[in-house]
Amino acid sequence: MTNYQLVLDYIVEAVRPQFGKGKVADYIPALAGVPPRKFGIAVCTMDGQIFKAGDADEGFSVQSISKLFVLQLVMQHFGNMIWTRVGKEPSGDRFNSMLRLEQEQGIPRNPFINPGALVILDLLQSLKGDAYQRIRNYLRFLSMNETLDSNPTVADSEFNHAHVNRALAHLMKGYGNIHGDVEALMEIYCFQCAMEMSCVELAIAGLPLAGGGYSRPHETAVISKSQAKRINSVMLTCGMYDSVGSFAYRVGLPAKSGVGGGILAVAPEKLTVCTWGPELDAYGNSYVGTAALEMFTEMTHTSIS
Numbered sequence: 213m214t215n216y217q218l219v220l221d222y223i224v225e226a227v228r229p230q231f232g233k234g235k236v237a238d239y240i241p242a243l244a245g246v247p248p249r250k251f252g253i254a255v256c257t258m259d260g261q262i263f264k265a266g267d268a269d270e271g272f273s274v275q276s277i278s279k280l281f282v283l284q285l286v287m288q289h290f291g292n293m294i295w296t297r298v299g300k301e302p303s304g305d306r307f308n309s310m311l312r313l314e315q316e317q318g319i320p321r322n323p324f325i326n327p328g329a330l331v332i333l334d335l336l337q338s339l340k341g342d343a344y345q346r347i348r349n350y351l352r353f354l355s356m357n358e359t360l361d362s363n364p365t366v367a368d369s370e371f372n373h374a375h376v377n378r379a380l381a382h383l384m385k386g387y388g389n390i391h392g393d394v395e396a397l398m399e400i401y402c403f404q405c406a407m408e409m410s411c412v413e414l415a416i417a418g419l420p421l422a423g424g425g426y427s428r429p430h431e432t433a434v435i436s437k438s439q440a441k442r443i444n445s446v447m448l449t450c451g452m453y454d455s456v457g458s459f460a461y462r463v464g465l466p467a468k469s470g471v472g473g474g475i476l477a478v479a480p481e482k483l484t485v486c487t488w489g490p491e492l493d494a495y496g497n498s499y500v501g502t503a504a505l506e507m508f509t510e511m512t513h514t515s516i517s
């Protein structure tokens with residue numbers, strides 16, 4: 213039996229030399245002030261046991277990790293038709309790149325780059341009812357924290373600087389792949405990205421992906437087995453943007469990152485592990501978090517291969 217607590221306590225110390233090598237995201241001004249040398253790590257096993265170390269209980273901006281959960285909501289409602297509006301191939305470009313979007317007539321490569329997430333959100337917004345509430349309620353349910361919320365300062369800050377995301381949305385609207393109003397879409401996208409969760413909450417929220425849709429703490433099948441398989445697969449090939457290959461080589465697990473510095477990784481039928489370290493590498497993924505996950509999977513022999 214692996215002593216996860218011992219491993220996490222070791223990692224919190226062992227990653228220290230990695231501090232200062234990455235850079236906190238500053239293109240969303242409200243994120244620039246986050247203390248750079250925070251580090252947290254949490255593991256949630258299939259039976260719902262939680263192990264944690266460092267700043268694992270501190271809430272941070274989930275940013276693109278939210279794409280993982282909004283995708284679940286949309287798959288639950290729309291099923292396989294979503295793949296007519298978004299692809300499932302790695303893009304090889306930056307998460308907010310516009311390059312391929314014009315070449316490929318407004319169909320984003322996958323749901324985890326920004327244009328893909330905007331299309332997914334456009335689908336959610338087309339449903340009757342309040343999309344904000346739907347996202348917040350789903351995250352509250354998954355994290356088992358009824359007080360979870362979006363940080364309005366971060367959401368406003370991104371909304372006021374979201375020129376590239378607006379451009380992506382307008383380009384797709386021009387090609388007919390965004391149906392709703394672009395400004396309304398941007399508002400809810402910034403709200404979704406500014407949700408604040410801790411490593412522990414994200415590890416719990418990811419559990420259905422590890423359990424073939426079922427999660428013991430939630431006492432239900434949150435998504436279907438097939439949906440869990442599909443989402444994990446797209447995470448493995450597209451979840452870490454244009455460094456997905458080297459991340460897979462180093463860590464060996466499907467994972468989703470956010471520019472808030474979080475990474476949520478899934479070991480199917482075993483556990484979830486979430487790290488938070490705000491300093492990012494050149495691809496927008498947590499520098500320290502990636503190093504910590506590599507240590508974790510090497511030490512515990514947890515990987516899909």
Ligand code: GLN
Nearest residue numbers: 275276307326405470471
């Ligand atoms: N809100 C961020 C953006 O749209 C999310 C990007 C990310 O976390 N990779 O730029």
